[in-house]
Amino acid sequence: LTLGADASTTHDYTSLVGMVGQDVRFVKVWKPRSIAGIRFGKATIDLDATIGQEVLNLHKSGNVACVVFDPYQMHSVAVRWEKAGIRCVEMPQGGQRVESDTALFNAIISGHIRHFRSPELDEAVRNAIIQETPRGIRLAKEKASRKIDPLVALSMANSAVISGRYAPSASGQIQDWRDGVAIDPAEQFNFVLVTSLMQRKQDEAQREQVEDQQ
Numbered sequence: 001l002t003l004g005a006d007a008s009t010t011h012d013y014t015s016l017v018g019m020v021g022q023d024v025r026f027v028k029v030w031k032p033r034s035i036a037g038i039r040f041g042k043a044t045i046d047l048d049a050t051i052g053q054e055v056l057n058l059h060k061s062g063n064v065a066c067v068v069f070d071p072y073q074m075h076s077v078a079v080r081w082e083k084a085g086i087r088c089v090e091m092p093q094g095g096q097r098v099e100s101d102t103a104l105f106n107a108i109i110s111g112h113i114r115h116f117r118s119p120e121l122d123e124a125v126r127n128a129i130i131q132e133t134p135r136g137i138r139l140a141k142e143k144a145s146r147k148i149d150p151l152v153a154l155s156m157a158n159s160a161v162i163s164g165r166y167a168p169s170a171s172g173q174i175q176d177w178r179d180g181v182a183i184d185p186a187e188q189f190n191f192v193l194v195t196s197l198m199q200r201k202q203d204e205a206q207r208e209q210v211e212d213q214q
Helices: 048-060 071-083 095-109 119-127 149-163 197-213
Strands: 002-006 014-020 023-030 066-069 088-090 128-133 136-141
Touching: 002 048, 002 149, 014 048, 014 149, 023 048, 023 119, 023 149, 048 071, 066 071, 066 149, 071 088, 095 136, 095 149, 119 128, 119 149, 136 149
Parallel strands: 002 066, 066 088
Antiparallel strands: 002 014, 014 023, 128 136
């Protein structure tokens, strides 16, 4: 798996998305919750116990090629990963994100990204809007309540996949992290094309124009 890790501890979700080639094989999302004795009961996410441990578990079962992550929230977690022998790739949320979002957008509208009907990823795609910048496209959320964190994690993972610098597992299979049995994801999941963001936004704009004319 080539993993993209997008982390937050309070306002947003923490998301981990894994790809083999341009097929999404793994999606996991953690939401802030109250933890006894932590931050006076305020909702938060324990990154070490959630995404940190999940990546270590996947690595122990032989499922991790690399992890692309934002160092802002995840420095200490990434240190644990590197000590365990996991290849970690930093992606700050600036110009590199614009490049990765543009690449993901192009892959989506050309029909190259497939996933297994993950409800979290589906929702993130529906929530995303497109911001055009001089350097390319940035995927963003329209409102703070409309989370897109799994889509951001996918953007990060996809950037590593298309770079070709981080080789996936040679077998083409991933281990089932529940019981250690090798499974073929093509048989396990019903793959579908990710919704086209561009087409959806065009359809919405056309509907709004029709409504305005009426």
